[in-house]
Amino acid sequence: MIQTAPAAAPAPQHPGLHRRRAIGLVLLAAALVLACLASLAVGANPLSLEQVWRGLTEPDRSEASLIVWTLRIPRTVVGLLVGAAFGVAGALIQALTRNPLADPGILGVNAGAGFAVTVGVGVFGLSGITGYIWFAFAGAALATVLVYLIGAAGRGQVSPVTLVLAGVALGAVLGGFSTFLTLIDEQTFRSLRSWGIGSIALTDLDDTASVAPFLIVGLLLALAIAGPLDAIALGDDLAASLGTEVGRTRVLGIVAVTLLAGGGTALTGGIGFVGLMVPHVVRWFTGPDQRWILATSAVAAPVLVLLADVLGRMIARPGEIEVGIVTAIIGAPVLIALVRRSRAAGL
Amino acid sequence: MSALPRAEHVDFGYRSGSLRSRFASARLPLRVLGVSALLLGLAVAVAVAAIRYGDYPLTAEQVLSTLLGGGEPFHRIVVLEWRLPVAIAAVAFGALLGLGGAIFQSITRNPLGSPDVIGFDAGAYTAVVVVTLVVGSGGTWSIAAAAIVGGLATAFAVYLLAWRRGVQGFRLIIVGIGVAAMLGSLNSYLITRADITDAMSVGFWSAGSIARVTWSSLTPSLVLGTVIVLAAIALSPALKRLELGDDAAITQGTRPGPVRLALLVLGVATTALVTAAAGPIGFIALVAPQLARRITRSAGVSLLAASAMGAALLAAAHLLSLLIAQVYRSIPVGLITVCLGGLYLIWLLIRETRRQAGAPR
Numbered sequence: 282m283i284q285t286a287p288a289a290a291p292a293p294q295h296p297g298l299h300r301r302r303a304i305g306l307v308l309l310a311a312a313l314v315l316a317c318l319a320s321l322a323v324g325a326n327p328l329s330l331e332q333v334w335r336g337l338t339e340p341d342r343s344e345a346s347l348i349v350w351t352l353r354i355p356r357t358v359v360g361l362l363v364g365a366a367f368g369v370a371g372a373l374i375q376a377l378t379r380n381p382l383a384d385p386g387i388l389g390v391n392a393g394a395g396f397a398v399t400v401g402v403g404v405f406g407l408s409g410i411t412g413y414i415w416f417a418f419a420g421a422a423l424a425t426v427l428v429y430l431i432g433a434a435g436r437g438q439v440s441p442v443t444l445v446l447a448g449v450a451l452g453a454v455l456g457g458f459s460t461f462l463t464l465i466d467e468q469t470f471r472s473l474r475s476w477g478i479g480s481i482a483l484t485d486l487d488d489t490a491s492v493a494p495f496l497i498v499g500l501l502l503a504l505a506i507a508g509p510l511d512a513i514a515l516g517d518d519l520a521a522s523l524g525t526e527v528g529r530t531r532v533l534g535i536v537a538v539t540l541l542a543g544g545g546t547a548l549t550g551g552i553g554f555v556g557l558m559v560p561h562v563v564r565w566f567t568g569p570d571q572r573w574i575l576a577t578s579a580v581a582a583p584v585l586v587l588l589a590d591v592l593g594r595m596i597a598r599p600g601e602i603e604v605g606i607v608t609a610i611i612g613a614p615v616l617i618a619l620v621r622r623s624r625a626a627g628l
Numbered sequence: 629m630s631a632l633p634r635a636e637h638v639d640f641g642y643r644s645g646s647l648r649s650r651f652a653s654a655r656l657p658l659r660v661l662g663v664s665a666l667l668l669g670l671a672v673a674v675a676v677a678a679i680r681y682g683d684y685p686l687t688a689e690q691v692l693s694t695l696l697g698g699g700e701p702f703h704r705i706v707v708l709e710w711r712l713p714v715a716i717a718a719v720a721f722g723a724l725l726g727l728g729g730a731i732f733q734s735i736t737r738n739p740l741g742s743p744d745v746i747g748f749d750a751g752a753y754t755a756v757v758v759v760t761l762v763v764g765s766g767g768t769w770s771i772a773a774a775a776i777v778g779g780l781a782t783a784f785a786v787y788l789l790a791w792r793r794g795v796q797g798f799r800l801i802i803v804g805i806g807v808a809a810m811l812g813s814l815n816s817y818l819i820t821r822a823d824i825t826d827a828m829s830v831g832f833w834s835a836g837s838i839a840r841v842t843w844s845s846l847t848p849s850l851v852l853g854t855v856i857v858l859a860a861i862a863l864s865p866a867l868k869r870l871e872l873g874d875d876a877a878i879t880q881g882t883r884p885g886p887v888r889l890a891l892l893v894l895g896v897a898t899t900a901l902v903t904a905a906a907g908p909i910g911f912i913a914l915v916a917p918q919l920a921r922r923i924t925r926s927a928g929v930s931l932l933a934a935s936a937m938g939a940a941l942l943a944a945a946h947l948l949s950l951l952i953a954q955v956y957r958s959i960p961v962g963l964i965t966v967c968l969g970g971l972y973l974i975w976l977l978i979r980e981t982r983r984q985a986g987a988p989r
Contacts, residue, residue, distance in 0.1 A: 382802065387809070431978055446740060447977050449805055453910065454970035457963045464831055465957060467824070474827060475820045478813065553809060606813040613810035617789050620802040 302573055305566040309580045316587035320357040321349055323591045325599040352482075359481040359489050360590055360604070361583045363545040364555065366496045368582020369503050370541035371556020372563075372574050376510045377534045378432065380444055381561070381619060385425070385542035386553030388448035389455070393424020394546040395477040396455035403462040403469040411488055413476065414547045418492075421543035421551075427451060429535055479552040479605015481590055492544045499540030500579060506533050507572040514569065552605045554612020555582050561619065660924045660933050667920075667936035671722065674943040675715040679707055681950035709843070716850075717841040718946040718961075719939045721902045722912060724853050726920070726938020727860055728898030729913030730929045731891050734867055736800055739976070742914040743783065743899035746804035749908035750811040751782020752900070753834050757815050760830050761822040768845060771833065772904035779903055782807060783896045836907040836962020838946060849905045856897050857935075863891055864931055871928050909962045911969020912938050912945075918976070941965070 321333045328336070328345055336349035367385060374383040385391070397420025401407040407416065428451055432444035463470040475483075509530040512520035517527050545552070559582040560574055567573035586604060589611065593602035645656045679691045684706055686694075693699045694707040732741045743749075755778020756771050790803040819827045866887045869877040874884040902909060916938035917929045924933045945964045952959050 387805065431974055432981070443977050443981055445802065445805065447974060449745075450970045450973040450977065454967050454974070457966035457970065460831070460835055461959060461963050464828070464835060464960075467828060470828055470831065471824055474816070478816045478820065553813070602817065606817050609810050609813035613806040616806040616809075617803050620799050620806075621789070621792055 298568055301566045302568075302577075305563075306577060306580065309577065309584060312584045313580055313587075316584045316591070317357055317361070319591045320360060320587045321353045324348070324353065324594050325601070355484065355486050355489065356481045356590065357587065358486065359484050359548055360587045362489065362493060362496055363481060363549050363552065364583030364586030365500060365579040366541040366545035367552055367555040367586070368559040368578040369500055369575055370538050370545070371558075371582075372560040372571075372578045373503050373510075373534055373538050373541070374556065375560055376514065376571055376574075377531060377538070378429075378444055379514065382445050382557070382616065384554060384557035385421075385538070385546070386551055386555075387445055387557065387616075388428045389424050389452040390421045390428075390448075390542045391477065391479075391546055391551030391553065392452035392455045392459075393427070394418075394421040394543070394551060396420050396459045397423070398476060399459040399462045399469065399473055402473055403466055408472065414488055414492060417547035417550075418495075418543045421546040422539045424451060424455070425539045425542055426535065475603075477550040478603045479550050479608070480603040481549050481552075481586070482601070482603075484548050489548060492548050495540045495544040499537045499544065502533055502537040503541070503575050504572070506530050506537070507575050510534070510571040511569075514571070550605065552586060552608050554608045554615065555585055557619075558608075558612050558615045559585060561615070657924075657926070657930075660926060660930050663920070663924045664930075664933045664936040667923075667933070667940045671719050671936065671939035671943040674940070674947050675718050678718070678943065678947040678950055679711045679715050681947075681954060682706075682711060713841050713843050713846045714838055714946070715943075717838045717846055717906065718943045720850060720853055721838060721906060721909065722916075722939040722942025723935040724856065724898040724902055724938070725909065725912040725942065726916035726934040726936070727857065727931055728895045729915075729938070730917040730920075730931045730934035731860065731867065731895035731898075732913065733917050734871055734929045735888055735891055735895070737871070738798070738801070739918055740801055740914065740973075742911075743779075743896055744908065744910050744913055746783060746800055747786045747807045747811070748779040748783045748896060748899050749903065749910060750808035750815075751785075752776070752779035752903045752908060754778055754782075754811045754815055756833060757818050757830055760833075761818050761826055772845075775904045775907075776900040779900050780896060782811065783892075787892065832960070833907045835960035836909040836965070837960035838906045838909075838942075839958070839960070841905060845905055849901055852901055853898075856894055856901070859890075860894055860931060863887065863894065867891060867931070868928070907960075907962060909942070910966040911973070912941055912965055915969050915972050916941055 318330060318333065321337075322328050322330060326344075326348060328348065332345040333349055333353075336343065336346035340346050340350060370385050371383065374385065374388065375381055394417040397416040398407075398413045401413065401416035407413060428444065428448050431447040431451070463473055509520070509525045509527075512523050512525040513527060513530060515523070520527050542556075559578050563574055563577045563581050567577050585608070589607040590604040593604055593607045596602055645658055647654045647656055676691065676695070677688075679695075680686050680688060686703065686706065690699060690703055691707060694703045695712075699707070729742045732743055732746075733739055735741070752775040755774040758778075759765060759770055759774040786800065786804045786807050789807070790800040792799070819830065822830075866877070866882045869880050869882045870884060870887060870891075872880075877884050877887075899913065917934040919941075920933035920937040921929055923937070924930060926933070942961070942965070945961050945968070949959050949961045949964050952964075
C-alpha cells in the first residue's frame with residue numbers, strides 16, 4: 282500500500298545513504314545549470330554559449346541580447362519556477378494520499394483551470410494570458426480541493442485508483458462544459474485551443490512575478506511540513522501517537538498543493554506528469570525521507586521541464602512543440618510502467 | 629411446450645419462471661425481463677416523444693399519425709426522413725453502448741471497466757484528427773473508418789500494455805488513462821496547428837452527436853449492430869461462466885482465453901460502431917450496466933438489462949438536448965452524457981469510498 286518504506290522518526294544513520302543523497306543533489310544542481318544554459322541557447326535561432334553569455338552580461342541592441350532577454354530568459358524563469366512547483370506538488374500529493382500515482386495533471390487540476398479560463402473567456406470576455414491567470418488559479422484551486430474531498434470522503438485511507446478516477450471524472454465533467462463553451466463560439470475556440478496544452482513560452486516576466494509569491498509560499502509550506510509527512514507515511518493513527526498533528530499537516534499540505542499546482546497551471550496551462558515522474562526518480566537515491574524527497578524534487582523537476590522544453594524546440598525546428606506535450610509523451614509510459622510493476626499491482 | 633413434471637423448486641435468490649419445451653428449457657429471471665421490457669418501452673416512448681422537437685415543432689398527434697402512415701407530405705418528410713433515423717439511433721446506439729459496457733465490466737470484473745475508460749474514445753479521436761487535419765479527407769466514411777481503426781488499435785495497445793500474466797481491471801484502467809492522456813496531448817497539438825474551420829469541425833465530431841444521423845448512415849450501423857447483438861447472445865452463457873472464475877469456467881467446458889478475446893472484440897465493436905456513426909458518446913457504457921444492476925437487484929451484470937438501460941439513457945439524453953435547444957441552443961448529446969455520467973461516476977466513487985471506510989478492515 283505504502284510506496285515509501287516508512288522510516289522510523291529518528292532515522293538510523295546510514296553513511297552510504299547520506300553520501301548518495303549528497304552526490305545526487307550535487308549532480309542534479311549541475312544538471313539544472315546545464316538545462317538553464319541549454320534553454321537559453323537552443324531555439325529557432327540557436328546561439329552559441331559565448332553569444333548567450335555576452336547577451337546576458339552586456340545587454341545591448343544586438344540580436345543575441347534581444348533574443349536572450351525577451352524570449353529565452355522569461356521562459357527559462359517560468360520553467361524553473363513552474364517545474365519546482367509541479368515537482369513538489371506531485372511529491373506532496375503522493376505523500377498526503379500515500380498514492381504513488383498522484384499527479385496534479387492526472388487529478389484534474391488542469392481541467393479545473395481550463396474550465397475556469399474557458400468560462401472567463403467565453404462568458405466574461407477575457408483576453409490575454411494576464412487575464413487568464415486569476416481564473417486559472419481559482420479553477421485549479423477548486424479542482425484540487427474537490428478531488429481531494431471526493432477522494433477523502435472515506436476518511437484518510439483512499440485507494441489510489443479512487444483518487445485517480447475522481448480526477449478523471451471531474452476532468453471529464455469540467456472538460457465537457459469547456460468543450461460546450463468553446464464550440465458555441467468560434468472566438469472562444471480560437472483563443473483557447475492553444476491554452477491548456479502547457480507552454481512556458483507564452484508567459485511574460487510580469488505575470489510570472491505576480492504569481493511567484495504564491496509559488497514560493499507553497500514551496501516553503503511544503504518544506505515546513507516535510508517532517509510530519511514522514512510520520513503520516515506510517516498511517517494516521519501511528520502518526521498521531523507519535524505526536525504528529527495529522528489534521529493540521531493535511532490541511533497545510535492541501536493548501537501548499539493548491540498554491541503550487543494552481544500557480545503553475547495559471548502560468549502555463551498545466552504541465553502534466555512532471556509531478557508524477559520526478560518524485561519516483563528522486564526516491565531512487567533519497568530513500569523515503571520526505572524532507573529529502575521534497576527538496577530534491579524541487580531541483581530535479583525544473584531540470585525535466587527545461588529539458589523537455591528544449592527537446593520540443595529541437596524536434597520541430599523552426600517551430601516548437603509545447604513542453605506539456607513532450608512531458609505527456611514521456612510521462613504516460615512512466616505511468617504505465619509504474620502500474621505494471623509488481624509492487625504497484627498490489628495497491 | 630410439453631407437460632413435463634415440474635422439478636423440485638430451487639431458490640435462485642430471485643423470482644424466476646421456467647420455460648420448458650422438447651428442444652430447450654430455460655430459467656427466466658422475471659425481474660430482469662420485466663425491468664428490461666419496461667426500460668425498452670420507456671426508451672422507445674421517449675425517442676418518439678423527442679420527434680416532436682426541433683426547428684419545426686410538431687404536435688404529438690401529428691407525430692403519431694405520421695408514424696402510423698398518415699399525415700401531411702411535409703410532415704412525412706420531417707418525421708420519417710429527418711427525425712425518425714435520429715430517434716432510432718438514440719435507442720439502438722444506446723442499447724449497443726450499454727451492451728458493450730456490460731461485456732467489459734463483466735470481463736474486467738470491475739464496475740469502471742468500459743471501452744471509453746480504456747482509451748477507445750481517445751484513440752478514435754486521434755485517428756479522426758489525423759485523417760481530417762493531416763491527411764485532409766473529412767468525408768463521413770473516411771471519418772468512420774478512421775474512428776474504428778484508431779479505436780481498435782488503441783484498445784488493443786492498452787490491453788497489451790496492461791497484460792501481465794492476465795489483465796487486472798485496475799491496471800487496465802490506469803494504463804487506459806495514461807494512453808488517453810498521451811493521445812489527448814497529441815490531439816491538442818494537431819488542433820493548434822490546424823486551420824480553424826477544420827479544427828472546429830473536428831471539435832464538433834469529438835463532442836458526439838446523433839443529430840446528423842441519416843438513413844444512409846444508420847442502415848449499415850443497424851445491420852452490423854444486429855450481428856453484434858446476435859453474437860453477444862450466443863456468447864452470453866460463456867460470459868456467465870467466466871464470471872465464476874477461469875477455473876470454474878474450464879470445468880464447465882469454456883475455454884477462457886478465446887472466449888474472453890471474442891467478448892473483448894464484441895465489446896469494442898459496439899463502441900466502434902457508435903463512434904463511427906455519431907462520434908464518441910461517453911459514459912453510457914460505464915453507467916448503464918451499473919444502473920441496470922441496481923434496478924434489477926441482480927448480483928452480476930445483465931446484458932439485456934444493461935442494453936435496455938443504455939437505450940433509455942441515450943434516448944433521454946437526446947430528448948434533454950432537444951429540450952435545451954428549445955430554450956437555449958443545441959447541445960451535442962455526447963456532452964450531456966459526459967457531464968451527467970461524470971457526475972454519476974463521482975457519486976459512485978464517493979459511495980464506494982464511504983462503504984469501504986465503514987467496513988471493518
